[in-house]
Amino acid sequence: MRLSDEFVRSGSWLFRWRSYLPFLFLPLILIAAIRCPVIDSHPILHFVWSLLSLSVSLLGLAIRCHCIGHAAEATSGRNTKSQVAESLxxxxxxxxxxxxxxxxxxxxxxxxxxxxxxxxxxxxxxxxFALYYERIMFAEEAFLQNKFGCEFMAWSTQTPAFLPRLRQWKKAEFPMDFPKVIRAETAAVAVIAFAFPALEFVMHHATEGSVAVENSWYALLASGVVLYAVARVMKRRLRRWLKYERILYAAAK
Incomplete structure (x- = not known):
């Protein structure tokens, strides 16, 4: 098998399981948090670092929300079995x-x-991340090149793969679809809202013998729970609406 074919094959397999890579780091993250001495020795530094790290995660969430909210239909989805793209x-x-x-x-x-x-x-x-996602991106681009040909080649030639080139920004073609974003990013919001307070609990317990943390982390956790509940309700209503539409369509036929 050619090396390029092997990259596509392994990348397609990793594509199916791409959402589970972070979970492999949970034991390492817990070990690092337990051994963190910053809370006792430098509490202010720990607070500033916490805000910085949370801001990085929220920036990632904002990028995902913008992409999904402005993406064309049947693109930028959470499909796992195969690549899907009706347009570029x-x-x-x-x-x-x-x-x-x-x-x-x-x-x-x-x-x-x-x-x-x-x-x-x-x-x-x-x-x-580099080793894991490099194969996934290789497989995805092979699929896009095969489907869109010259259009993909022209776009990929001037657009970097992973490090943004902000000076060539073009306004999104489609308007923001907020319900779509809320439905799609439920898991990401839940991960952020749970992970940071949970790490704070672990750190405080390891260094102070207590799980008492700043109220801001409780607020983050509560906000995440509320947003998650709202998104779940929206998903449930959407499924009911689609089911109702299929029934009406079948009756009309």
């Missing part, structure tokens, strides 16, 4: 980077890894 997104964040959703994933998880305050964990995460 080339505006919005797709005008400055070819894989903005994976950039968003990287930043969300990177912020959580940063919060654990361990340089060795940051290095391991960056290396693992």
């Amino acid at each position: 997104n080339i505006t919005g964040f797709y005008s400055v980077v070819r894989h903005p959703l994976y950039l968003g994933n990287f930043l969300i998880a990177f912020g959580i890894v940063m919060h654990a305050s361990a340089l060795w964990l940051v290095v391991i995460y960056i290396m693992a």
Whole structure:
């Protein structure tokens, strides 16, 4: 098998399981958090670092929300079994980077890894992400090139793969679809809202013998729970509406 074919094959397999990579880091994140001495020795530094790491994750979430909210239908989805793209997104964040959703994933998880305050964990995460997602991006681009040909080649030639080139920003072609964003990003919101307070609980318990943390982390957790509940209700109503539409369509036939 040619090396390029092997990259596509392995990348397609990894594509199916791409959402589970962060979970492999949970034991390492917990180990780093337990051994974190910053809370006792430098509480102000810990607070500033916490805000910075949370901001990184929220930036990743914002990138994902913008991409999904402005994307054309049948693109930028959470499909896992195979690649799906009815058209080529080339505006919005797709005008400055070819894989903005994976950039968003990287930043969300990177912020959580940063919060654990361990340089060795940051290095391991960056290396693992590069090895894991390189194959996925290779397989995805092979699919897009095969489907869109010259259009993909023209776009990919001037658009970097992962590090954005902001000076060539083009306004998104489609208006923001907020309900779509809320339905699609339920999991990402839940991960951020749970991970940061949970790490704070672990850190405080390890260094102070207590799980008492700043009220801001409780507020983040509560906000995440509310947004998650709203998104779940919206998804349920959407499924009911689609089912009702199918019944009406079948009756009309």
